[in-house]
Amino acid sequence: MTATPDELPLEETIDIRETADVATVIAGAFANNRPLYPIGGGTALAWGLPAVRPGIGLMLAGLNRVIDYPARDMTITVEAGITMQALAQQLATEGQQFPVDVPQAAEATLGGVVATNTNGPRRFGLGTVRDYVIGIHAVDGRGTPFQGGGRVVKNVAGYDFCKLLTGSLGTLGVITQLTLKLKPIAEQRTIVACAVSGWQTAEHLLQALIHSQTTPMAVELISGPTWSSLTEWPTGGPESVDGGLWLLAMLEGTEPEVRWMVNQLLGEWREQSIEQASELTPEQRSVVWPALVEFPAGEGPLVVRASVVPSATTQMMAAFREVDATCELQAHAGNGTVIARFGAFPAEGLSRTLVSRLQPLAAAADGNIVIMSNPGKSEMTPQSVWGGSDAPFQLMSAVKRNFDPKNLLNPGRFVYH
Secondary structure (H helix, E strand, O other), X not given: OOOOHHHOOEEEEEEOOOHHHHHHXXXXXXXXXXXXXXXXXXXXXXXXXXXXXXXXXXEOOOOOOEEEOOHHHOEEEEEOOOEHHHHHHHHHOOOXXXXXXXXXXXXXXXXHHHHHOOOOOOHHHHOOHHHOEEEEEEEOOOOOEXXXXXXXXXXXXXXXXXXXXOOOOOOOOEEEEEEEEOEEOOOEEEEEEEEOOOHHHHHHHHHHHHOOOOOOOEEEEEEOHHHHOOOOOOOXXXXXXXXXXXXXXEEEEOHHHHHHHHHHHHHHHHHOOOOOEXXXXXXXXXXXXXXXXXXXXXXXXXXXXXXXXXXXXXXXXXXXXXXXXXXXXXXXXXXXEEEEEEOOOOOOHHHHHHHHXXXXXXXXXXXXXXXXXXXXXXXXXXHHHHOOOOOOHHHHHHHHHHHOOOOOEOOOOOOOO
């Protein structure tokens, strides 16, 4: 799902190498009323409404230095342009991790991950990006640097910049530096999978996991031809969902902890009459886990993400399959996140398919649906892209004006009215 800066209406690009240059460039753009488009690794440029105002591309991948890494404190401070792969390699030298699973890690930058609030399968057990960002430096739409948090978390009056900028799509400020809290890398990791005969059975299994004595780091429900061909899965019953339906649980911990959880979970599933279940082999895990992480970045005529209450996960997946029988599905089922990669652009268009049919269903489950990728750019309206929401847009717009009074940072691409 990697986009290129060429898809933005850029009059010029500026390669940023020093954090001070960010403030200089933005101050100049503010004086001349020129829009600015922050660009990290370019892996999430398909998100949001298409940009229409010509402007300057701020190329931030050059801001990739490690500022401070006191490993014993389990924190690290880095520039925002560091790639997720480079960050992981640095942390691995100390047996530590930033436990956020991101597609295209070799290109995706930390600043972009924070700006888009990207979270992967292990969000269920290990939390979200917001949980790990404890310090942030950024530059607002006037060219004024600001910062919040630090290595020691302390509540202060005013904005919580770490949480405010996470998920803001670069519309409130250009992130230049981040301080993260870290986790140790688990001694062992494995995946247990079972075949599921239908949506109702899947719902029962998910409900039972709430009371399981095990503590999965990820709970994934997957369906579709691509998954079917990925590996040799446990086989389901005669009423299996077309394209297959499998429930996966990732287990992490010490070797004894993981062995106990594998046996416990397989036993719990047998008590629920699930006989076709097994622990994946190391070879299978080496294929399946990357596929689970990379799925949202897969190419397709349309990729959307529903965020609903976890109890509505299977209902949402079934609804997507009713719209497109060939769509590929992945659910971070413990969190109610469902990603659908359509096999073809909906014949009825986005207005009828998303706005009239699927988004109301998500809204009834206390959620919404957003477009992750639409290469054809057809029907990219605020409603279709960001979905219906009861968010306080008036308040959000007021915050936007406070940080970016001339609306120069990623103008028109986010949810603000």
